[in-house]
Amino acid sequence: xxxxxxxxxxxxxxxxxxxxxxxxxxxxxxxxxxxxxxxxxxxxxxxxxxxxxxxxxxxxxxxxxxxxxxxxxxxxxxxxxxxxxxxxxxxxxxxxxxxxxxxx
Amino acid sequence: xxxxxxxxxxxxxxxxxxxxxxxxxxxxxxxxxxxxxxxxxxxxxxxxxxxxxxxxxxxxxxxxxxxxxxxxxxxxxxxxxxxxxxxxxxxxxxxxxxxxxxxxxxxxxxxxxxxxxxxxxxxxxxxxxxxxxxxxxxxxxxxxxxxxxxxxxxxxxxxxxxxxxxxxxxxxxxxxxxxxxxxxxxxxxxxxxxxxxxxxxxxxxxxxxxxxxxxxxxxxxxxxxxxxxxxxxxxxxxxxxxxxxxxxxxxxxxxxxxxxxxxxxxxxxxxxxxxxxxxxxxxxxxxxxxxxxxxxxxxxxxxxxxxxxxxxxxxxxxxxxxxxxxxxxxxxxxxxxxxxxxxxxxxxxxxxxxxxxxxxxxxxxxxxxxxxxxxxxxxxxxxxxxxxxxxxxxxxxxxxxxxxxxxxxxxxxxxxxxxxxxxxxxxxxxxxxxxxxxxxxxxxxxxxxxxxxxxxxxxxxxxxxxxxx
Numbered sequence: 116x117x118x119x120x121x122x123x124x125x126x127x128x129x130x131x132x133x134x135x136x137x138x139x140x141x142x143x144x145x146x147x148x149x150x151x152x153x154x155x156x157x158x159x160x161x162x163x164x165x166x167x168x169x170x171x172x173x174x175x176x177x178x179x180x181x182x183x184x185x186x187x188x189x190x191x192x193x194x195x196x197x198x199x200x201x202x203x204x205x206x207x208x209x210x211x212x213x214x215x216x217x218x219x
Numbered sequence: 220x221x222x223x224x225x226x227x228x229x230x231x232x233x234x235x236x237x238x239x240x241x242x243x244x245x246x247x248x249x250x251x252x253x254x255x256x257x258x259x260x261x262x263x264x265x266x267x268x269x270x271x272x273x274x275x276x277x278x279x280x281x282x283x284x285x286x287x288x289x290x291x292x293x294x295x296x297x298x299x300x301x302x303x304x305x306x307x308x309x310x311x312x313x314x315x316x317x318x319x320x321x322x323x324x325x326x327x328x329x330x331x332x333x334x335x336x337x338x339x340x341x342x343x344x345x346x347x348x349x350x351x352x353x354x355x356x357x358x359x360x361x362x363x364x365x366x367x368x369x370x371x372x373x374x375x376x377x378x379x380x381x382x383x384x385x386x387x388x389x390x391x392x393x394x395x396x397x398x399x400x401x402x403x404x405x406x407x408x409x410x411x412x413x414x415x416x417x418x419x420x421x422x423x424x425x426x427x428x429x430x431x432x433x434x435x436x437x438x439x440x441x442x443x444x445x446x447x448x449x450x451x452x453x454x455x456x457x458x459x460x461x462x463x464x465x466x467x468x469x470x471x472x473x474x475x476x477x478x479x480x481x482x483x484x485x486x487x488x489x490x491x492x493x494x495x496x497x498x499x500x501x502x503x504x505x506x507x508x509x510x511x512x513x514x515x516x517x518x519x520x521x522x523x524x525x526x527x528x529x530x531x532x533x534x535x536x537x538x539x540x541x542x543x544x545x546x547x548x549x550x551x552x553x554x555x556x557x558x559x560x561x562x563x564x565x566x567x568x569x570x571x572x573x574x575x576x577x578x579x580x581x582x583x584x585x586x587x588x589x590x591x592x593x594x595x596x597x598x599x600x601x602x603x604x605x606x607x608x609x610x611x612x613x614x615x616x617x618x619x620x621x622x623x624x625x626x627x628x629x630x631x632x633x634x635x636x637x638x639x640x641x642x643x644x645x646x647x648x649x650x651x652x653x654x655x656x657x658x659x660x661x662x663x664x665x666x667x668x669x670x671x672x673x674x675x676x677x678x679x680x681x682x683x684x685x686x687x688x
Contacts, residue, residue: 132388139381148377155384162391171398177391180342180400184387187349194353195376198360202369214370217441 124165131158145199145209149192156188227277227286230294233266234330238323245319252313256305259322260656263302270295278339282401285339288684293464293537294333300457300544301329306660307552308449310653311559317361324358325453332461336468341390341400344465348386351458352379352429358453359446371445378428378438386425392418402473409476419474423484429462430518433491440499443511448558451507452551455514460540463518467525467533471687478528485526486617492519493624500631506554506564509631510547513590516628517543523621524605527612530687535604537681538671542589542601545667549586552661553579560651566635571644576651580639582661589668591632592625597672604678 131154138151160181167177199209206213225232237259244255274288305312305322312318331350338344356379360372394400396415397408409415424435431439443451470481496516503509524535556579558564573580589598602625610618653661671677 132384135384139377145373145377149380152377152380152384155381156387159384159387159391162388163394166391166395170395176342176398176400177394180345180390180394183342183346187346187353191349191353191376191380194357195380198356198369198372198376201360201363202373205364205366205369211373214373216367216370217444 121165121169124161124169128158128161128165131155131161143210143212145202145211146196148211149195149199153188153192156184160184223275223277224279226273226275227279228284230266230270230291230298231330231333233269234326234333237262237266238326238330241319241323241326245323252315252318255318256309256312256656260302260305260309263298263305267295267298267302270298282403283338283340283343284334285337289537289686290337292681292684293336293460296537296541296544297329297332297457297461300460300548301325301453303544303548303552303660303663304449304452304456306656307452307548307555308559309656310556311447311449313654314559315361321358321361321449324354324361325450328352328354328358328453329457332458336461336464338465339402341393341402341405344469345383345387345390348429348462349383351461352383355450355454355458358450359442361447361450365445367445368447369445371442374438374445375442382425382428382435385421385428389418389421389425392421402469406473406475409474411477411480416477416480419477419481420484422469423481423488426462426466427488430459430466431515432488432518432522433495433515434488436492436495436515439515440508440511444505444508448507448551448555451510452548452555455510455551456544456547459514459518460544463521463525463536463540467536470525471528471533482526482528482612485522486614489519489522489526490617490620492516492522493621494519497624497627497631500628504565504567506566506569509566509635510550510554513628513632514547516624517547517590519624520602520605520621523609523617526617527608527610528687529608529611530682530685531604531608531611533685533687534678534682535601535608537685538678539601539605541677541681542597542668542671545664545671546586546589546596546598549582549661549664549668550590552657552664553583553586556651556653556657557648561648563648566638568648569635569639570642571647572639575647575649579651579653579661582665583639584636585665585668587632587636591629593629595669595672597668597670600672600678 135151135154139148142148163177163181203209274291276287278285328351331347335344335347338347356372356376359375360369362368392414397405399405428435474481493516496512496519500509500512503512521536521539524532589596592598592602606618
């Protein structure tokens with residue numbers, strides 16, 4: 116069976132990263148922005164696993180890094196969602212355009 | 220062996236123990252806020268004093284955790300800053316219903332910073348960084364009912380998550396090009412190939428987000444304005460100082476083979492940071508926003524010192540951070556007390572402040588003089604050493620640029636002093652009775668501002684334990 120080359124995996128992960136970045140900059144819904152950030156973090160995970168499998172299969176540094184990223188992303192999402200819920204209580208909206216009391 | 224771990228990890232273990240004690244106090248029966256605050260301040264003081272006792276050099280957990288005299292001293296500085304902030308926000312915390320949560324969040328964040336400073340591995344560094352930023356976002360939302368507070372927390376968590384995603388992409392490319400995460404092995408693999416340079420730029424961008432250097436500073440002012448004053452002073456002093464310490468560690472120890480590249484990056488960042496910080500500070504009226512932009516400008520000066528990449532560069536940066544802790548916290552202390560007792564946070568509210576509160580006015584004035592860098596105060600010597608360290612590279616253009624910008628900064632710092640002493644106001648802020656604990660913290664800051672500048676033992680000691688490229 117033919118193996119998928121490393122460059123194609125890196126292409127997918129880079130593509131995912133910039134889709135996430137595009138989503139973060141264009142979407143105005145806070146939950147969607149949070150999802151975009153998760154997309155960016157997951158693309159980094161693909162990077163780590165691919166590098167580990169293809170270039171350095173002897174030790175598992177990259178794989179363990181991925182596990183830690185997943186854990187921390189969960190913690191980050193928990194805090195972010197708590198903050199968004201609190202924002203919704205005071206603003207009655209989760210649109211970033213409505214949370215613009217402070218400028219310049 | 221186990222004994223060794225206890226000595227080298229003692230500052231982290233002490234904080235972790237304190238966090239657990241606080242959790243148990245929270246579970247137990249209700250106590251008055253005053254007794255809790257006095258207990259915590261006493262413990263923080265003991266923790267600070269214990270930090271100075273022994274400096275052991277060593278590495279734990281396969282080189283993941285390093286410690287030496289310099290790292291211990293940096294942690295002592297952060298402990299000192301937390302103690303001062305805790306004492307200054309006494310008046311605000313006494314009225315709060317969630318005192319213990321405030322300390323759990325800030326202490327967890329500090330614990331993360333300690334691990335980040337002593338990290339010897341990219342994984343450990345990333346874990347420390349996240350452990351220090353996630354609790355801070357929760358702390359920024361500490362005034363649950365205020366609209367501005369939740370807006371600030373939202374901006375902080377989104378921008379810090381974005382910056383850590385960028386940082387992680389950089390780390391993943393570094394791993395891809397070198398195959399290791401350990402700093403000491405990584406250095407040998409750094410040869411400046413294009414992918415590595417790209418990874419390095421992403422890494423620097425992540426750092427610049429945390430220290431709010433200019434292209435990445437947009438979150439700073441909003442977060443500082445919206446958060447409670449205690450959290451703002453934590454963000455502006457402690458979290459910035461911790462990331463700066465780590466940045467210097469990384470640049471001076473890991474990225475030595477591409478020193479010429481990062482020198483250019485640092486100079487460009489520094490110039491932009493000083494200029495934009497100064498220009499925006501000119502037009503602020505909210506005191507916290509004003510101090511936010513002034514802190515952005517100060518980071519620019521620190522970056523010039525770091526770009527010197529010598530022993531003096533590292534020493535002058537730590538020395539300036541020490542002075543910055545004293546002078547910035549003195550300014551924030553006055554704002555904190557005034558804001559807790561009257562709710563006023565605008566510079567125009569401070570007109571005629573000297574007539575009613577001469578003591579607070581003098582503290583604020585000395586702090587602002589030190590931030591501006593007027594000679595008898597320590598701020599002048601701090602900036603002088605930073606400039607000297609930066610000038611060692613022979614690039615005098617950036618030094619002249621920074622000196623010209625210092626003149627601009629005099630204008631906005633002294634404008635506040637003029638506002639306090641000279642402007643007429645029919646209804647100035649009424650006389651404020653400052654709690655004794657906060658008063659002691661302010662005196663510590665003022666004494667620190669004057670003594671650290673005049674006593675040369677401080678700089679000599681820092682210089683003796685720091686190291687260059």
